[in-house]
Amino acid sequence: xxxxxxxLIQNAGSNMLRGKLIVIMAFGVAFSGCASLxxxxxxxxxxxxxxxxxxxxxxxxxxGVSLSQKTSVSEITASEMISIGKxxxxxxMPARFVLNVDVRNPNTAQSGFSLxxxxxxxxxxxxxxxxxxxxxxxxxxxxxxGTAVVVPLPVEVDLFEVFRGESLRSLxxxxxxxxxxxxxxxxxxxxxxxxxxxxxxxxxxxxxIEVIDREFR
Numbered sequence: 001x002x003x004x005x006x007x008l009i010q011n012a013g014s015n016m017l018r019g020k021l022i023v024i025m026a027f028g029v030a031f032s033g034c035a036s037l038x039x040x041x042x043x044x045x046x047x048x049x050x051x052x053x054x055x056x057x058x059x060x061x062x063x064g065v066s067l068s069q070k071t072s073v074s075e076i077t078a079s080e081m082i083s084i085g086k087x088x089x090x091x092x093m094p095a096r097f098v099l100n101v102d103v104r105n106p107n108t109a110q111s112g113f114s115l116x117x118x119x120x121x122x123x124x125x126x127x128x129x130x131x132x133x134x135x136x137x138x139x140x141x142x143x144x145x146g147t148a149v150v151v152p153l154p155v156e157v158d159l160f161e162v163f164r165g166e167s168l169r170s171l172x173x174x175x176x177x178x179x180x181x182x183x184x185x186x187x188x189x190x191x192x193x194x195x196x197x198x199x200x201x202x203x204x205x206x207x208x209i210e211v212i213d214r215e216f217r
Contacts, residue, residue: 050115050142051104051216052192052209055150060097060179062159062172063087071181073172088168093160097179099124101190102148104216109145116141116197117151119204124155125189126174132157139197153190185213 060067065080076084087093101120107113117140123133132155142149159171166174177183190211195204209217 049106050117050194050196051106052190052194052211053102053104053148053216054185054188054190054211054213055100055102055148057179057183057185057188058098058100058152060095060175060183062093062095062175067175067180067183069181070176072176073169076172084172085168088160088171091160092158093171094156095159095175095179096154096156099153099155099185099188099190101151101153101192101211102216103140103142103151104146104148105142105144106146106216107144114141114143117194118197118202119195120151120153121193121195122153123191123208124157125191126157126162126178127187129162131162188213 058068063084063086065076065084067076070076084093103117105113105115107115117138119135119137121133121135124131134153134155136151136153140149140151159175163171163174174187178185178187191208192211193205193208195202197203211217
């Protein structure tokens with residue numbers, strides 16, 4: 001059993017996440033037995049496979065004005081435009097929305113590896129500009145079998161501050177492209193660093209994952 005642990009540790013260098021768990025596992029092997037060790041190694045393989053994709057944007061508002069059912073600037077009423085314009089004149093344009101992220105555990109249903117997302121640290125980029133960072137805490141249970149679980153990320157960002165120098169109309173068009181009736185997450189990049197429950201406790205991914213709307217990563 002001790003020799004097995006040494007081999008595992010030596011082979012773990014190519015994967016920081018796996019290596020961290022195996023080092024911990026090596027100290028606990030005397031208490032867990034061979035069967036538990038084999039199961040733990042299999043669980044480590046499962047942890048690294050948790051996948052993420054941007055799903056949708058919901059409940060988008062600017063200066064308290066909902067844009068979720070609007071398709072163009074012309075649909076914003078005069079009273080709503082006054083509210084937005086006052087904020088813009090004061091050099092601010094607060095936007096609030098929910099970014100819905102799909103989380104998928106691609107391990108087969110027969111594997112029995114239901115994973116738990118304990119925490120998700122993230123930073124958001126709109127087009128090519130950093131906008132805001134945040135953190136959402138779980139636990140979020142992600143069952144095996146590939147069925148996605150939606151994790152909502154509440155986002156608050158000042159569009160005026162992020163895109164200084166842009167006109168009011170330009171910012172409204174961007175807001176509608178994101179959270180309007182025909183909006184999408186195509187303008188967004190989410191850089192996420194998950195913490196997932198492993199066989200010996202929570203493990204944070206060593207690097208950020210770039211999350212986009214076109215595919216799971």
